[in-house]
Amino acid sequence: MDLDQLAALRTPEGSAALAAAERVAGGDPLAAAAALRSAGIPGGLAAAALTQAELRRRAAGKFGAAAAGMFLTRAGLEQATRRAVADRRAARLRAAGVTTLADLGCGLGADALAAARAGIRVYAVEADPVTAAMAAANAEAAGLADLVTVERGDATAFDATGVDAVFCDPARRRAGTGRRVFDPNAYSPPWDFVTGLAARVPRTVVKVAPGLDHALIPAGAEAEWVSVDGDLVEAALWCGELAEVPRRATLLREKEGPLLNASGSKRVLSYHLTGTGAQEAPVGPVRRFLYDPDPAVVRAHLVAELAADLDATLADPSIAYLYADEARPTPFARCLEITDVLPFSLKRLRALLRERRVGRVEIRKRGSALEPEKLRRDLRLSGDEAAGLALTRVAGDPTVLVCRPVPPGG
Numbered sequence: 001m002d003l004d005q006l007a008a009l010r011t012p013e014g015s016a017a018l019a020a021a022e023r024v025a026g027g028d029p030l031a032a033a034a035a036l037r038s039a040g041i042p043g044g045l046a047a048a049a050l051t052q053a054e055l056r057r058r059a060a061g062k063f064g065a066a067a068a069g070m071f072l073t074r075a076g077l078e079q080a081t082r083r084a085v086a087d088r089r090a091a092r093l094r095a096a097g098v099t100t101l102a103d104l105g106c107g108l109g110a111d112a113l114a115a116a117r118a119g120i121r122v123y124a125v126e127a128d129p130v131t132a133a134m135a136a137a138n139a140e141a142a143g144l145a146d147l148v149t150v151e152r153g154d155a156t157a158f159d160a161t162g163v164d165a166v167f168c169d170p171a172r173r174r175a176g177t178g179r180r181v182f183d184p185n186a187y188s189p190p191w192d193f194v195t196g197l198a199a200r201v202p203r204t205v206v207k208v209a210p211g212l213d214h215a216l217i218p219a220g221a222e223a224e225w226v227s228v229d230g231d232l233v234e235a236a237l238w239c240g241e242l243a244e245v246p247r248r249a250t251l252l253r254e255k256e257g258p259l260l261n262a263s264g265s266k267r268v269l270s271y272h273l274t275g276t277g278a279q280e281a282p283v284g285p286v287r288r289f290l291y292d293p294d295p296a297v298v299r300a301h302l303v304a305e306l307a308a309d310l311d312a313t314l315a316d317p318s319i320a321y322l323y324a325d326e327a328r329p330t331p332f333a334r335c336l337e338i339t340d341v342l343p344f345s346l347k348r349l350r351a352l353l354r355e356r357r358v359g360r361v362e363i364r365k366r367g368s369a370l371e372p373e374k375l376r377r378d379l380r381l382s383g384d385e386a387a388g389l390a391l392t393r394v395a396g397d398p399t400v401l402v403c404r405p406v407p408p409g410g
């Protein structure tokens with residue numbers, strides 16, 4: 001997609017081509033192209049419209065119904081923040097008193113639009129000309145053009161004085177190849193610029209990869225890990241006056257939220273666990289209940305704080321499974337009741353599951369090199385019953401915990 005193709009898609013003919021493409025997208029691409037040709041749509045416009053229609057379908061998982069009016073690139077969509085996460089970040093900024101925000105490297109504008117929806121005036125800058133034009137078009141399509149200004153340019157030269165706060169979500173993919181980069185020094189804008197921002201601007205938020213090394217967290221910053229429906233999606237550094245605690249795990253639930261209206265939109269539930277990230281949970285024996293903490297809790301190094309809430313202990317100081325005598329309702333971990341503790345032996349496990357007529361197992365693991373799918377095949381299960389298996393180590397020994405789920409609510 002180039003700037004001319006984007007401009008063509010935004011004409012009345014382009015809108016008609018997009019509408020036609022949306023009716024045929026998702027099926028056979030050759031048949032879709034033929035349908036647009038036979039409707040008299042020129043080849044170049046038809047191809048651009050079909051690409052957008054495909055990307056919009058894919059984007060619905062991240063942006064919901066708003067995806068239908070957005071302009072997207074494949075790379076921009078992959079890197080964009082999902083709506084629930086961007087909205088929550090924007091609400092926190094607004095609650096901290098932020099009314100003007102610079103978004104340095106705004107991509108397609110997912111975070112900028114969320115900030116504008118929260119009532120924040122956004123000054124966005126983006127290096128890639130097509131992406132910048134799309135971000136501006138997306139603000140217009142969302143009815144937010146008066147709150148979002150997008151400039152094509154280099155974030156490192158952007159004058160961010162005069163705004164209440166700065167947000168930066170550096171590109172973590174190599175331009176051209178699209179391959180992920182894991183070394184923060186290869187981020188764009190570069191890591192030293194990003195961390196320098198935190199030193200220069202009193203209120204800075206930086207989105208980073210969830211695998212971020214704790215040693216790279218700037219002194220005094222709050223590091224937050226975010227999961228959505230149990231999947232770890234990102235980390236963010238809240239710097240300067242925005243830092244509230246050293247570490248935070250934020251769990252968002254998109255699937256479980258109560259329905260808000262007849263069209264089926266859901267309220268996103270959110271849960272926060274906070275702490276220093278430096279505490280160590282006590283170690284003890286395997287007990288009646290196993291808690292498997294959410295990945296945001298584990299990555300935020302908040303397992304000790306969760307252990308204190310649950311009156312739980314670890315069985316191995318290096319493995320984040322918690323054990324307790326009581327099943328307490330918590331959004332921060334899955335709770336299972338342990339029925340059997342076996343030193344790992346395929347033969348013994350198979351015999352036990354046969355005896356119990358277990359035909360289905362949900363396998364989780366921490367601290368075990370076993371491959372769950374291979375184990376499932378090797379177990380050759382048959383029967384009508386279900387069980388949970390946790391593969392782990394206890395006092396250094398490979399161990400399997402046979403479990404049954406505890407219904408939410410204990």
Ligand SMILES: C[S@@+](CC[C@H](N)C(=O)[O-])C[C@H]1O[C@@H](n2cnc3c(N)ncnc32)[C@H](O)[C@@H]1O
Nearest residue numbers: 080081105107109110127154155169171188189
């Ligand atoms: C991860 S994406 C931002 C995604 C955005 N937060 C969203 O949710 O839609 C990072 C963007 O920064 C842009 N970028 C990288 N280096 C830049 C620079 N020096 N100046 C301006 N933009 C830059 C990239 O082109 C890319 O679009």
